Amino acid sequence: MAKLITVGVLALQGGVVEHLSLLEKAAAQINLSPQQGKPLTFSFIEVRTIDQLAKCDALIIPGGESTTMAIVARRLGLMDSLRDFVKVQHKPVWGTCAGLVLLSEQASATKQGGQELLGGLDVRVQRNRYGTQVQSFVAPLKLDFLREKSSTEDEVPPFRGVFIRAPAVEEVLVKEKLGAKQPVEVLGVYRRNDADGQGYTFGGSGKLWIQCGMGT
Numbered sequence: 123m124a125k126l127i128t129v130g131v132l133a134l135q136g137g138v139v140e141h142l143s144l145l146e147k148a149a150a151q152i153n154l155s156p157q158q159g160k161p162l163t164f165s166f167i168e169v170r171t172i173d174q175l176a177k178c179d180a181l182i183i184p185g186g187e188s189t190t191m192a193i194v195a196r197r198l199g200l201m202d203s204l205r206d207f208v209k210v211q212h213k214p215v216w217g218t219c220a221g222l223v224l225l226s227e228q229a230s231a232t233k234q235g236g237q238e239l240l241g242g243l244d245v246r247v248q249r250n251r252y253g254t255q256v257q258s259f260v261a262p263l264k265l266d267f268l269r270e271k272s273s274t275e276d277e278v279p280p281f282r283g284v285f286i287r288a289p290a291v292e293e294v295l296v297k298e299k300l301g302a303k304q305p306v307e308v309l310g311v312y313r314r315n316d317a318d319g320q321g322y323t324f325g326g327s328g329k330l331w332i333q334c335g336m337g338t
């Protein structure tokens with residue numbers, strides 16, 4: 123019997139359809155080269171309710187607008203269940219752009235009066251780090267973790283990162299300060315000369331993974 127894995131995409135606002143269609147493509151590729159052991163069957167669902175969230179083995183929070191997503195999640199009574207999914211059940215969660223903002227423990231350049239976060243990932247994120255929507259850009263990223271096991275000698279082709287009014291991770295927070303169980307592992311760094319300091323593009327802590335820009 124194939125093992126069924128249900129992956130939810132938080133569908134309150136933002137790039138929901140884009141994530142669902144990329145998930146379908148990725149699942150097809152996994153099934154072309156199945157891992158050893160049980161074959162995997164995936165179900166991808168949109169998540170707008172507590173019941174839908176309860177069905178999920180893993181969750182993706184897409185790019186979009188983190189302030190809007192938090193407000194809508196609060197109005198729908200989803201905020202506490204989302205926090206429980208991330209911080210109590212420790213189920214795998216992926217955040218893209220606005221998803222990263224929501225998963226961060228701290229955020230700077232938030233809207234006036236601050237904004238509600240889910241937290242879980244021990245980083246401080248700066249919203250809209252590279253400017254406004256029209257200053258969005260595409261940049262090639264060197265991500266060694268994408269190297270295929272069979273081609274360790276080869277150069278990894280650059281990954282096309284799309285940064286749409288993207289955030290950047292300003293700082294990985296000291297874990298002792300926050301009592302974190304797992305340190306954050308940085309998997310890739312993008313630096314831009316005209317932005318001071320650096321931004322981490324990919325990273326994770328335990329089952330939480332983040333991405334500042336969207337990869338295509």
Ligand SMILES: NC(=O)CC[C@H](N)C(=O)O
Pocket residue numbers: 184185186187188189218219220221223249250285286287288289
């Ligand atoms: N592409 C994006 O998801 C943009 C994120 C947005 N600037 C925010 O703060 O939520």
